[in-house]
Amino acid sequence: MERVSAPTLDTTNTARVAAPVLPPLQIGPIRVDTPVVLAPMAGVTNKAFRTLCREAGASVGEDPGLYVAEMVTSRALVERNTEALRIVTFGADESPRSAQVYGVDPATVREAVRIIVAEDRADHVDLNFGCPVPKVTRRGGGAALPWKRDLFAAIVRGAVEAARPYGVPVTVKMRKGIDDDHLTYLEAGRIAEGLGVAAVALHARTAAQHYSGTADWSAIARLKETVTRVPVLGNGDIWSAEDALRMVEETGCDGVVVGRGCQGRPWLFADLAAAFAGRPERVRPGLRDVAETVFRHGELMIDYFDGDEGKGMRDLRKHMAWYLKGYAVGGDSRRALAMVSTLDELRTLLDALDLDAPYPGEAAEGQRGRAGSPKTPHLPYGWLDSRELDAEHSERLREAELSVSGG
Numbered sequence: 182m183e184r185v186s187a188p189t190l191d192t193t194n195t196a197r198v199a200a201p202v203l204p205p206l207q208i209g210p211i212r213v214d215t216p217v218v219l220a221p222m223a224g225v226t227n228k229a230f231r232t233l234c235r236e237a238g239a240s241v242g243e244d245p246g247l248y249v250a251e252m253v254t255s256r257a258l259v260e261r262n263t264e265a266l267r268i269v270t271f272g273a274d275e276s277p278r279s280a281q282v283y284g285v286d287p288a289t290v291r292e293a294v295r296i297i298v299a300e301d302r303a304d305h306v307d308l309n310f311g312c313p314v315p316k317v318t319r320r321g322g323g324a325a326l327p328w329k330r331d332l333f334a335a336i337v338r339g340a341v342e343a344a345r346p347y348g349v350p351v352t353v354k355m356r357k358g359i360d361d362d363h364l365t366y367l368e369a370g371r372i373a374e375g376l377g378v379a380a381v382a383l384h385a386r387t388a389a390q391h392y393s394g395t396a397d398w399s400a401i402a403r404l405k406e407t408v409t410r411v412p413v414l415g416n417g418d419i420w421s422a423e424d425a426l427r428m429v430e431e432t433g434c435d436g437v438v439v440g441r442g443c444q445g446r447p448w449l450f451a452d453l454a455a456a457f458a459g460r461p462e463r464v465r466p467g468l469r470d471v472a473e474t475v476f477r478h479g480e481l482m483i484d485y486f487d488g489d490e491g492k493g494m495r496d497l498r499k500h501m502a503w504y505l506k507g508y509a510v511g512g513d514s515r516r517a518l519a520m521v522s523t524l525d526e527l528r529t530l531l532d533a534l535d536l537d538a539p540y541p542g543e544a545a546e547g548q549r550g551r552a553g554s555p556k557t558p559h560l561p562y563g564w565l566d567s568r569e570l571d572a573e574h575s576e577r578l579r580e581a582e583l584s585v586s587g588g
């Protein structure tokens with residue numbers, strides 16, 4: 182892929198290049214030289230997509246960072262559901278292997294973590310407390326859960342205890358809280374740190390914000406002041422390597438977590454690795470390189486689904502609009518690619534594009550993926566009345582795990 186010096190694209194970037202380069206991120210026994218984490222994204226960060234991100238990160242000769250698998254629900258894993266087990270599969274050369282567990286019941290989460298570590302399925306387990314989806318928070322799960330500090334503590338404690346004998350670090354990923362009047366992150370950070378997690382990550386939005394507006398990076402700075410014994414990772418609205426450096430400068434966080442910014446742009450991890458090494462080069466692919474990445478993504482998808490071409494292609498479809506954002510590709514081609522069903526068809530459609538089209542600059546950059554508007558969080562009746570879990574809410578929570586779909 183063509184590489185160009187960032188200063189030709191962004192004159193303010195010359196100063197950024199001199200930005201402080203962080204020390205390696207230490208997550209328990211795992212040392213991550215480039216303090217960059219691929220955010221877990223349900224339906225996105227499976228083995229296929231992680232492979233592309235890892236290859237990009239490694240392409241600049243730097244340590245590739247940490248690449249977290251999409252979340253797996255604890256109950257599905259304990260029940261050994263086929264798709265759940267597929268989620269916690271990793272590339273033969275993938276190291277560290279990073280899994281994320283979502284759960285609402287301490288015993289089930291403990292057992293899910295025990296399965297992961299005792300069966301040597303991953304080297305790192307992250308716990309997801311960030312899901313804002315109404316059907317989850319309505320039952321007290323996701324981003325609503327840390328409000329019940331006893332339940333939050335019980336889940337984290339169980340996971341840490343299950344992983345400890347195997348030397349596997351457990352981390353926590355959360356949002357700021359339910360809404361601006363019900364913030365939980367500072368307390369949750371303190372609780373998690375006290376219970377022995379190896380790092381905490383903050384998506385600096387409330388559940389009420391969903392993916393709207395901008396992430397409040399000042400909250401990351403506050404969390405960094407509060408949690409002092411383990412790394413604090415900042416998350417939210419990193420669309421470029423320059424954003425990542427700026428987040429570190431502004432918040433003092435120990436590493437960054439990148440989600441939507443790499444959707445359709447796995448090469449962002451090359452930019453991030455270069456930037457954290459203090460280097461100016463950035464990947465600016467023309468359409469031919471994008472097409473090659475899409476095709477390789479397709480092949481990896483089929484492999485991920487054990488050779489099931491239809492399944493692989495269906496899963497690839499959602500990535501098309503992200504890959505093509507800003508590029509000179511007509512509506513008909515976009516529609517056909519978004520309905521592709523075989524690898525041969527994918528090849529034909531990609532070959533028919535104007536592959537000499539150059540990198541489109543700003544049109545391919547900036548915000549992408551989920552956005553939307555704020556939503557009043559749906560919560561169980563009386564949820565906010567107490568910070569401790571009562572029997573009635575405990576019963577409702579059982580259903581919260583069935584409908585979860587992300588963070």
Ligand SMILES: Cc1cc2nc3c(=O)[nH]c(=O)nc-3n(C[C@H](O)[C@H](O)[C@H](O)COP(=O)(O)O)c2cc1C
Nearest residue numbers: 220221222223252309384417418439440441587588
């Ligand atoms: C499609 C999608 C799926 C997601 N799935 C998860 C998930 O499985 N676990 C999780 O903790 N967060 C999940 N998230 C939240 C992201 O990890 C991240 O916190 C959020 O997108 C904010 O970071 P960003 O601004 O870099 O995208 C998801 C986000 C998106 C857009």
